[in-house]
Amino acid sequence: MGYIMELRKVVGSRPLIMTGANVILLNKQNELLLQLRKDNHCWGLPGGSMEPGESLIEVAARELHEETGLKAKKLSLFQIFSGEELYYQYPHGDEVYNVVATYICSDYEGELQADKEEVEELRFYSLKELPEKISPPDWPVVKEFLKKKTSII
Numbered sequence: 001m002g003y004i005m006e007l008r009k010v011v012g013s014r015p016l017i018m019t020g021a022n023v024i025l026l027n028k029q030n031e032l033l034l035q036l037r038k039d040n041h042c043w044g045l046p047g048g049s050m051e052p053g054e055s056l057i058e059v060a061a062r063e064l065h066e067e068t069g070l071k072a073k074k075l076s077l078f079q080i081f082s083g084e085e086l087y088y089q090y091p092h093g094d095e096v097y098n099v100v101a102t103y104i105c106s107d108y109e110g111e112l113q114a115d116k117e118e119v120e121e122l123r124f125y126s127l128k129e130l131p132e133k134i135s136p137p138d139w140p141v142v143k144e145f146l147k148k149k150t151s152i153i
Contacts, residue, residue, distance in 0.1 A: 003051050008094060015087075015095040021060035022047025022138065024078060024145055025070065026106045031124035032142075035067060037135055038120050040091055044135035045142070047100070056101040064105070068122055069113030075103040081141055088137040102141050 007016060022045040025033040034043040048063040050056065061072050079102055086098040114122045125131065127146060134142055 004049050013093045013095060015097055017099060018049050018096040019056075019099045020047060020049040021056045021063065021101040021103060022141065023060050023064045023072065023075065024102060024104045024141070025064065025068075025072075025108065026104070027124050028106075029124070029126075031126055032130070033068065033070075033122065033124050034131065034134075035114065035118075035122050036120040038118055040135055041120075042133045042135040042138075043123075043125075043131045044138040045102075047102075047138075057103065060101065060103045064108075065110075067115045067119055068110075070108045070110040072103075072105045073107040073109060075105050078102040078104045079141075079144060081144075085140045086137055098137050100137070100141065102145075104145075 004016065004018060024045060027033070033046070035046055036042075037044050046064045046067040048059065050059045054062070057075055060075055065071050080100070081102060082097070082099040086100065087096070088098060089095045112122050114120070127149065130142070
């Protein structure tokens with residue numbers, strides 16, 4: 001998150017519009033990969049913020065690989081999320097209004113390997129038995145995916 005950290009040096013914790021991407025990754029059993037985040041101790045989707053010059057699909061692929069060790073063979077745009085529901089205040093006080101491109105991936109390779117700086121644990125969950133503590137900015141995405149999943153999968 002180099003670009004955002006540089007901006008933070010100038011603007012402090014005040015709200016920023018943060019553009020990024022995340023990935024709904026499904027295994028062959030149609031289970032959803034979630035990561036237990038170190039910053040807020042909630043389960044969330046692999047993803048992060050855009051760096052200058054990146055495309056949204058590049059952000060999704062990079063963040064998926066950095067946080068999980070997996071490489072997407074194919075990413076399909078699911079939806080763009082923004083608005084009041086995607087406001088978030090990090091535990092350390094920084095505030096953001098997220099604009100997130102969410103991609104779906106079920107074609108990937110590699111071995112699960114959690115990023116030691118950001119991720120406590122990686123786990124696949126049945127769509128019917130998701131954990132209770134979903135990270136607040138990821139919850140609207142997960143909720144919309146569950147609502148529309150029958151027409152997508």
